[in-house]
Amino acid sequence: FLAVRGDLGRLKTARPGIQLSRGVLLLSSTFFYFSSLTVLPLAEAAAIGFVMPLFVGLLAIPMLGERLDLSRTVAIFVGMAGALLIVRPGSAVFTPYALLPVGMAFTNALYQILTRKVAGVEHPLTSLVWGAIVGAVLMSLAAPFYWVTPQQPEHWTLLLVMGIFASVGHYLLIKSYEYASATLLAPFTYTAMVWAVLLGYLVFGNFPDAWSLTGMAVIVGSGLFLAGRHRLAVRRGT
Numbered sequence: 138f139l140a141v142r143g144d145l146g147r148l149k150t151a152r153p154g155i156q157l158s159r160g161v162l163l164l165s166s167t168f169f170y171f172s173s174l175t176v177l178p179l180a181e182a183a184a185i186g187f188v189m190p191l192f193v194g195l196l197a198i199p200m201l202g203e204r205l206d207l208s209r210t211v212a213i214f215v216g217m218a219g220a221l222l223i224v225r226p227g228s229a230v231f232t233p234y235a236l237l238p239v240g241m242a243f244t245n246a247l248y249q250i251l252t253r254k255v256a257g258v259e260h261p262l263t264s265l266v267w268g269a270i271v272g273a274v275l276m277s278l279a280a281p282f283y284w285v286t287p288q289q290p291e292h293w294t295l296l297l298v299m300g301i302f303a304s305v306g307h308y309l310l311i312k313s314y315e316y317a318s319a320t321l322l323a324p325f326t327y328t329a330m331v332w333a334v335l336l337g338y339l340v341f342g343n344f345p346d347a348w349s350l351t352g353m354a355v356i357v358g359s360g361l362f363l364a365g366r367h368r369l370a371v372r373r374g375t
Contacts, residue, residue: 139266147262152255156264159255160271162248163307166241167272173237185238185351187220193247200250203318206249216324219355222348223330249310249322258315264311265304324363327330327356 139145150156173182192212197203225267255264287293313322331353337343 139262143263147260148266149262150259150267152259154353155251155255156259156267157271159248159251159264160268161275162244162251164272164275166245166248166351169237169241169244173234174239176234177238180236182238183333184221184223185235186245187217187219187237187330188243189242189245190326191217192243196246196250196317197253201253201318206366209363212359212366213324214357216327216356216363217241217360219352220330222352223334223356224343249314252311261308261311261315263285265308268307269304301337314365323362325360327367328360331356 139147145262170182170186173186176186177355194210194213198205203254288298334353335346338345
């Protein structure tokens with residue numbers, strides 16, 4: 138893509154250490170999450186993973202110097218409660234395997250913090266391609282031992298679509314950090330549960346129940362409240 142654009146200069150980075158760390162963290166987060174899906178149901182794994190915004194909010198204080206007042210802290214917890222309303226994980230999920238999505242959440246939070254650090258310094262395409270290069274190199278070393286060639290043409294198509302959507306999603310995430318703080322953006326991660334429920338209905342015909350709809354409303358309300366509080370804090374200079 139960069140070659141077609143005549144933009145290979147984007148491969149040059151002024152922050153190689155941070156970019157390498159971002160790539161390793163992104164790969165680790167993906168590995169933890171995919172591993173959790175082999176031992177946990179999707180809903181439970183996703184629900185546990187939604188502690189990620191809490192990690193972002195806490196890590197942003199020492200690593201980015203951001204402030205997190207009481208109202209915004211409450212908004213983060215309320216948003217997580219909304220996600221739990223949607224999936225309603227049972228007590229059986231709290232096993233040692235639950236540490237896998239927790240690991241995903243922690244490494245993903247660190248990845249987002251470092252992405253914020255290079256936002257505005259590096260071009261979004263530079264950050265995007267470095268994350269891809271690090272993951273591709275490291276996983277290529279492991280591929281000979283674990284690779285299973287897809288047997289169906291539609292599987293290749295799905296893998297291609299996953300790659301495209303993942304690239305676009307990460308680009309938008311990187312770009313968003315040029316305009317907003319980590320603590321403001323983190324709670325909007327909860328909207329992933331909203332999209333999961335909606336796509337489940339559109340693709341698989343699973344209509345959300347009353348609890349799910351309530352959780353979606355809580356998530357949206359939490360995000361809007363947090364955005365409003367952040368804008369007010371910026372106006373007051375706090």
